[in-house]
Amino acid sequence: MILKLKEPLNLDFTLNSGQVFNWKKNNDFWEGFVNGKKTKLKKKGANLFFKGASKSEILSFFKLDESLDEIYQSILSKSGDLLLESLFKKYRGLRILRQEPWECLISFIISQNSSIKTIRKRIETLYSLNDGFPSAETLSKLSESDFRKMGFGYRSKYVKETSEIVASGFDLRKIKGRKFDSALEELKSLPGVGDKVGKCVMLFSLDFNEAFPVDVHIENVMKKFYHRERNIQEFAVKRFGAYAGYAQQYLFFSDVF
DNA sequence: CAGGTC
């Protein structure tokens, strides 16, 4: 199937930017999961060739309903930021994804204090448990030591407990409609979810485009270029506006990759 | 030493 792209999309930047850990490039095909469906992608000019997920699922996954250039403009006109202006040019087509919230949550819980390579391996292990990413019900039936055997370390307890809570009715999707602070608070009530993981889940799966997750890389960037060490979320929204999360993604990408 | 949390 073919999709005509009206929006800038760079698959290499987007699928390699630390938002998702279950995509692989084989030759010139990207392979991963969209909405639980194994999907192959290849881009040629403005044509996106795809197999697996449906067209509307792909449009949603890459948030192709949002105009990237308008987002750039919105951030630049508000901030006049020269660093971001150059990053938007350099990494044009780097998009923020709209992932499945449950998978996103577990992915970032097991990402803490780990290298990208380790994170990828852990997620691959989860996928190998059954066909596709295991549900909260499935994971809640495993024990903490099962997760330790998978190499999750101290995060095992978080995964076990969070799975139990979600399996017994905690609805991630209902958080979507909440106010920012309330949504973050709700997520942080889950074991293993702090400020950083919570904001990653909000930005990458729940459409909170103003979420500005702060990890060590962003901390360094903010210190170096903006002379900020505290209250970074507030600063980011004031400076970059409602799409601060996009600014975060470009700053992160330029620092790490 | 690695994209934190409690």
Add this chain to the structure above:
DNA sequence: TCTGG
């Protein structure tokens, strides 16, 4: 503090 690379 855990633990893989």
